[in-house]
Amino acid sequence: MPETLLETKNLSCGYGEKIILKDISFGIKEGEFLGIIGPNGAGKSTLLKTASKIISPLSGAVYYQGEDISKLRRKALARNMAYVSQEAQAWFSFSVLEILMMGRYPFLKRLEAEGKADWDIMKKAVSLTDIGELIYNSLDELSSGERQLVFIAKALIQEPKLLLLDEPTAHLDIGHEMKIFDLLRKLNRQYRLSIITVLHDLNLAGQYCDRLLLLSGGGIKKIGTPEEVLEYKTIEESYNTVVVVKENPISKKPHVFTIPGQFNK
Amino acid sequence: MEKPWLKNKKNRFLLILVMCLVLSMVIISSAFFGAVSISLGDIFGNINRNIFYLRLQRIMLAALVGGGLSVAGLVFQSILRNPLADPYILGVSSGGGLGVVIMMILGMGLLRFDALTFPLSSFLGSIFAILLVYRLARVEGRTPVQNLLLSGVIVGTIFTNVLVFIVWIFEDKMAKGIIWWLLGNLDVIEPRFLLSILFLEVIGVGTVLLFSRELDILSLGEEEALALGVETERIKKFLLLIASLITAAAVSFCGIIGFVGLIVPHTMRLLLNNEHRLLIPACFLGGAIFLIVSDTFARKLIMPVEIPIGVITALIGGPMFIYLLQRKKKILFK
Numbered sequence A: 001m002p003e004t005l006l007e008t009k010n011l012s013c014g015y016g017e018k019i020i021l022k023d024i025s026f027g028i029k030e031g032e033f034l035g036i037i038g039p040n041g042a043g044k045s046t047l048l049k050t051a052s053k054i055i056s057p058l059s060g061a062v063y064y065q066g067e068d069i070s071k072l073r074r075k076a077l078a079r080n081m082a083y084v085s086q087e088a089q090a091w092f093s094f095s096v097l098e099i100l101m102m103g104r105y106p107f108l109k110r111l112e113a114e115g116k117a118d119w120d121i122m123k124k125a126v127s128l129t130d131i132g133e134l135i136y137n138s139l140d141e142l143s144s145g146e147r148q149l150v151f152i153a154k155a156l157i158q159e160p161k162l163l164l165l166d167e168p169t170a171h172l173d174i175g176h177e178m179k180i181f182d183l184l185r186k187l188n189r190q191y192r193l194s195i196i197t198v199l200h201d202l203n204l205a206g207q208y209c210d211r212l213l214l215l216s217g218g219g220i221k222k223i224g225t226p227e228e229v230l231e232y233k234t235i236e237e238s239y240n241t242v243v244v245v246k247e248n249p250i251s252k253k254p255h256v257f258t259i260p261g262q263f264n265k
Numbered sequence B: 001m002e003k004p005w006l007k008n009k010k011n012r013f014l015l016i017l018v019m020c021l022v023l024s025m026v027i028i029s030s031a032f033f034g035a036v037s038i039s040l041g042d043i044f045g046n047i048n049r050n051i052f053y054l055r056l057q058r059i060m061l062a063a064l065v066g067g068g069l070s071v072a073g074l075v076f077q078s079i080l081r082n083p084l085a086d087p088y089i090l091g092v093s094s095g096g097g098l099g100v101v102i103m104m105i106l107g108m109g110l111l112r113f114d115a116l117t118f119p120l121s122s123f124l125g126s127i128f129a130i131l132l133v134y135r136l137a138r139v140e141g142r143t144p145v146q147n148l149l150l151s152g153v154i155v156g157t158i159f160t161n162v163l164v165f166i167v168w169i170f171e172d173k174m175a176k177g178i179i180w181w182l183l184g185n186l187d188v189i190e191p192r193f194l195l196s197i198l199f200l201e202v203i204g205v206g207t208v209l210l211f212s213r214e215l216d217i218l219s220l221g222e223e224e225a226l227a228l229g230v231e232t233e234r235i236k237k238f239l240l241l242i243a244s245l246i247t248a249a250a251v252s253f254c255g256i257i258g259f260v261g262l263i264v265p266h267t268m269r270l271l272l273n274n275e276h277r278l279l280i281p282a283c284f285l286g287g288a289i290f291l292i293v294s295d296t297f298a299r300k301l302i303m304p305v306e307i308p309i310g311v312i313t314a315l316i317g318g319p320m321f322i323y324l325l326q327r328k329k330k331i332l333f334k
Helices: A044-051 A074-078 A096-107 A116-129 A145-157 A173-188 A204-210 A234-238 B009-031 B040-044 B045-078 B092-106 B108-137 B145-169 B177-180 B193-209 B214-218 B221-225 B230-256 B258-270 B274-298 B309-333
Strands: A006-014 A018-029 A034-035 A059-064 A079-083 A162-166 A192-196 A211-216 A221-226 A243-247 A254-258
Touching: A006 A044, A006 A192, A018 A044, A018 A059, A018 A192, A018 A221, A018 B221, A034 A044, A034 A173, A034 A204, A044 A192, A074 A079, A074 A096, A079 A145, A079 B193, A079 B221, A096 A116, A096 B214, A116 A173, A145 A162, A145 A173, A162 A173, A162 B274, A173 A192, A173 A204, A173 A234, A192 A204, A192 B040, A204 A254, A211 A234, A221 A234, A234 A243, B009 B045, B009 B274, B045 B193, B045 B214, B045 B230, B045 B258, B092 B108, B092 B145, B092 B230, B108 B145, B108 B193, B145 B177, B193 B230, B193 B274, B214 B221, B214 B230, B214 B274, B221 B230, B258 B274, B258 B309, B274 B309
Parallel strands: A034 A192, A034 A211, A079 A162, A162 A192
Antiparallel strands: A006 A018, A006 A059, A211 A221, A243 A254
């Protein structure tokens, strides 16, 4: 039985006075690939940021391997958990290599230089993400797809057990989208990396995730396998539209079709 | 825009070495030029030897102040994620100046400890200024660039004018040549001032150097930095404090010398890249070189009149600021 890696208990999150999500309790087991879906403004990113200690919960708590993350040091957490934001960038120009080595920050003491082990970890992440040709480029010369790969590589250099991603392919074409999600699946299956990703695209979520967490109306609408969650009634209620769900003939996963013309009747 | 020649680690050390060499050349040549020209043989004569020592002290001061202000500017830029930040533009220098002047009026009796009280009151003024500017610029939890620059300029102007007002009223109580001091002045009044500033700048710049990795990571933005394990709030506050201390130490003895913290870090960012463990020493060396050269110009340009050093740096820095503002408009205000 794989152990529970991350767990939330009666979590409420939001910004300042504004509560966005209430009473969220869910967990992710080791080796699992969990997708967070939901309509715009449902609090997908807020939940992910709370889970990675970027914002603190309004009430309730997030537990990493049984420990309350608000009591863990950030560096200790960063050695176990990495976060990739929606559109990461650098305000000043840095080379890809410099960005990548920032992923070793949680492991290095002040004044400690990167050692051979750190460079080896970097090289491994570079070959996994296939960005070997880019490492001497400046980050702002890259396309958004390449940039996203760089930030995924930087996250891998943190050697996390759990990877959190916020819509990693939001602005990418389907080619890059597939490349990134195939990579994530490979990391999940071969290296047993646990993944939580926020997703916009329901079909992508259905294809790749073991389980889906559907947020709607300020709480969890449903959590379960793609077959359980991507069910037409649940989706229609959450997104306030009309859909048809069919099986993808190749992957046998549920596929959500939208029906045009619903709002003009 | 990666500089390929910097890929090699050796080249980085070489660059720092070259800058050290340039600095020593600048020091040597500047020591022999001035209102009185000194030849090597003169150092052994009594009168000229004293002039030579005074000049060396002045060069030391210029190096420390220039280096310190550049590193302070660099820290402000990296923390506020804004290439236009500088202790002068943010009003920190004016705050420091006002602090010193207020101390002069209130604490005449304490003047014996001026090597301590000057930087301390300047530090308090600087901290007050940066907090005020930050507070004014903050809207709904964010500090937009325009707000920051605007409130910096406004706070700086108000502080400078309050300062002039106080000087005007209490003219008789003031040390002579306060306006001269205000415009930036590198005269070493007492050698102990030099020691005090050396101590403060070394502590300040050394501390900043310890945080070069955090400064790199902060360029990725708040969220990324937090997720990488950087305690952003604590580190930002601490480094703002240190940058204000560095600025205050410079202002307390040398007045308000503007734009050094803008020109030097920007040039260094163009020349090198943005990795702070290289950028910080480079900025210190570059700032030292820049201010020594500017000071030599100030002394030599229209002899025998000495132009205030702050005027020289403003004449070079002002146009550069406008150029940067024009060029960065696209990026900054998107």
